[in-house]
Amino acid sequence: xxxxxxxxxxxxxxxxxxxxxxxxxxxxxxxxxxxxxxxxxxxxxxxxxxxxxxxxxxxxxxxxxxxxxxxxxxxxxxxxxxxxxxxxxxxxxxxxxxxxxxxxxxxxxxxxxxxxxxxxxxxxxxxxxxxxxxxxxxxxxxxxxxxxxxxxxxxxxxxxxxxxxxxxxxxxxxxxxxxxxxxxxxxxxxxxxxxxxxxxxxxxxxxxxxxxxxxxxxxxxxxxxxxxxxxxxxxxxxxxxxxxxxxxxxxxxxxxxxxxxxxxxxxxxxxxxxxxxxxxx
Amino acid sequence: xxxxxxxxxxxxxxxxxxxxxxxxxxxxxxxxxxxxxxxxxxxxxxxxxxxxxxxxxxxxxxxxxxxxxxxxxxxxxxxxxxxxxxxxxxxxxxxxxxxxxxxxxxxxxxxxxxxxxxxxxxxxxxxxxxxxxxxxxxxxxxxxxxxxxxxxxxxxxxxxxxxxxxxxxxxxxxxxxxxxxxxxxxxxxxxxxxxxxxxxxxxxxxxxxxxxxxxxxxxxxxxxxxxxxxxxxxxxxxxxxxxxxxxxxxxxxxxxxxxxxxxxxxxxxxxxxxxxxxxxx
Numbered sequence: 100x101x102x103x104x105x106x107x108x109x110x111x112x113x114x115x116x117x118x119x120x121x122x123x124x125x126x127x128x129x130x131x132x133x134x135x136x137x138x139x140x141x142x143x144x145x146x147x148x149x150x151x152x153x154x155x156x157x158x159x160x161x162x163x164x165x166x167x168x169x170x171x172x173x174x175x176x177x178x179x180x181x182x183x184x185x186x187x188x189x190x191x192x193x194x195x196x197x198x199x200x201x202x203x204x205x206x207x208x209x210x211x212x213x214x215x216x217x218x219x220x221x222x223x224x225x226x227x228x229x230x231x232x233x234x235x236x237x238x239x240x241x242x243x244x245x246x247x248x249x250x251x252x253x254x255x256x257x258x259x260x261x262x263x264x265x266x267x268x269x270x271x272x273x274x275x276x277x278x279x280x281x282x283x284x285x286x287x288x289x290x291x292x293x294x295x296x297x298x299x300x301x302x303x304x305x306x307x308x309x310x311x312x313x314x315x316x317x318x319x320x321x322x323x324x325x326x327x328x329x330x331x332x333x334x335x336x337x338x339x340x341x342x343x344x345x346x347x348x349x350x351x352x353x354x355x356x357x358x359x360x361x362x363x364x365x366x367x368x369x370x371x372x373x374x375x376x377x378x379x380x
Numbered sequence: 381x382x383x384x385x386x387x388x389x390x391x392x393x394x395x396x397x398x399x400x401x402x403x404x405x406x407x408x409x410x411x412x413x414x415x416x417x418x419x420x421x422x423x424x425x426x427x428x429x430x431x432x433x434x435x436x437x438x439x440x441x442x443x444x445x446x447x448x449x450x451x452x453x454x455x456x457x458x459x460x461x462x463x464x465x466x467x468x469x470x471x472x473x474x475x476x477x478x479x480x481x482x483x484x485x486x487x488x489x490x491x492x493x494x495x496x497x498x499x500x501x502x503x504x505x506x507x508x509x510x511x512x513x514x515x516x517x518x519x520x521x522x523x524x525x526x527x528x529x530x531x532x533x534x535x536x537x538x539x540x541x542x543x544x545x546x547x548x549x550x551x552x553x554x555x556x557x558x559x560x561x562x563x564x565x566x567x568x569x570x571x572x573x574x575x576x577x578x579x580x581x582x583x584x585x586x587x588x589x590x591x592x593x594x595x596x597x598x599x600x601x602x603x604x605x606x607x608x609x610x611x612x613x614x615x616x617x618x619x620x621x622x623x624x625x626x627x628x629x630x631x632x633x634x635x636x637x638x639x640x641x642x643x644x645x646x647x648x649x650x651x652x653x654x655x656x657x658x659x660x661x
Binding site: 359 | 643
């Protein structure tokens with residue numbers, strides 16, 4: 100379980116670092132990034148917020164564009180950003196190179212259909228493998244929270260709903276809230292999981308929240324000028340499912356905001372302070 | 381003098397917008413970006429901070445990566461980011477496509493040598509044309525400050541030193557402080573201005589500060605782990621020239637920081653608050 104350091108930048112008194120490691124889960128080399136706040140040391144292990152990115156992204160989008168380092172440095176929270184899929188010449192990709200399936204579009208699930216099922220296990224990677232790698236190499240504790248954007252918002256919500264004991268809190272920016280019933284999710288789930296929609300329910304926030312045991316603090320921000328809102332995101336379905344299930348969730352519609360990192364950066368401070376309440380409790 | 385809007389994003393309660401216009405100075409279409417804070421209106425025109433970017437950059441780097449919007453929104457300051465050179469198929473470029481000369485590397489001067497002299501007039505564009513465009517289309521005042529990074533730090537310092545009546549204050553991140561005496565500057569000045577080094581002095585901060593009339597507030601930040609520090613940047617030359625000339629300048633060496641936007645984002649708040657003291661006075 101060795102890590103190769105590929106970059107290191109001082110940022111807000113802490114360090115932004117990128118690493119490559121060989122993932123046993125994904126059968127390829129994977130890059131991730133970590134932001135270590137100035138408070139982190141072997142005698143002061145800090146909690147970790149995982150940030151799952153959206154379609155086409157890598158670890159770099161959130162680290163470069165969100166402005167999260169400033170607040171993480173103030174609060175003493177590490178941020179870990181995995182990639183969005185397995186990558187490399189040996190990894191099967193969408194035959195037409197579409198942006199919304201295959202490389203850059205792992206959807207944070209465990210694929211069961213060939214040829215995807217050998218590599219596309221981003222669920223296990225984020226839930227099981229990556230935390231072990233991170234916790235064994237850096238001065239961080241086992242205390243975790245999770246957030247993400249768009250496809251990564253879907254990932255954060257579903258992973259937290261399935262593992263409420265592993266995370267203190269969950270949030271999302273413009274998540275794909277009901278992937279079973281939107282084009283992005285249907286394309287991905289059909290290919291990765293097959294035609295049986297029963298198998299899709301284990302990766303759909305609206306289905307998972309119905310049978311959730313234990314309520315994690317949950318915050319969702321959504322811009323009302325987001326061009327994907329009506330066709331792909333559908334936070335109103337999550338709101339309705341949460342209300343039916345009696346699961347408390349705060350979904351905020353932010354007037355005028357779109358799907359970009361200008362939206363994320365405008366509200367990342369709220370999310371970090373939300374998670375800090377539970378991570379540092 | 382018409383502007384074509386090419387993008388618009390709500391950010392921190394204000395707006396990030398990109399425009400294309402036909403530049404009479406540069407004889408090509410130019411893109412720039414503006415951040416308008418929420419306070420800006422026709423009855424409340426806000427001052428403008430110009431941010432000049434470094435080699436290879438466009439308007440997008442600072443707008444996406446610096447985290448400046450948050451502080452500009454708090455303070456009520458607009459930010460304008462021009463491109464770093466003329467662009468387009470008709471624009472002459474470095475024959476080998478080098479990153480440090482030609483397109484993306486205009487060095488904020490007025491070229492006198494063919495074929496560059498018809499297009500490469502970034503000095504006049506930033507000093508004369510762009511402020512007229514900006515002030516005639518947006519709810520901003522004539523009150524201006526200027527900053528920049530690397531090549532753009534050189535641009536900000538030289539433009540402010542040559543036009544102390546036009547700017548309230550100047551700052552720079554890791555500026556090319558003595559371009560006459562470093563490889564980046566020598567390559568650019570030889571090509572754009574010719575062999576006569578006398579003509580280079582009008583675009584060298586260390587030369588300009590010697591004969592500066594009127595002292596602008598001046599702040600410079602430099603990372604001491606910047607891989608370009610010794611060969612290309614040379615802030616110690618600016619420090620020495622300023623001391624000789626009795627020009628007050630604060631040059632801060634920031635331990636561990638490199639040349640990246642992680643460095644800029646770590647200190648952009650200091651720069652905005654520095655400029656705010658004079659812009660909002």
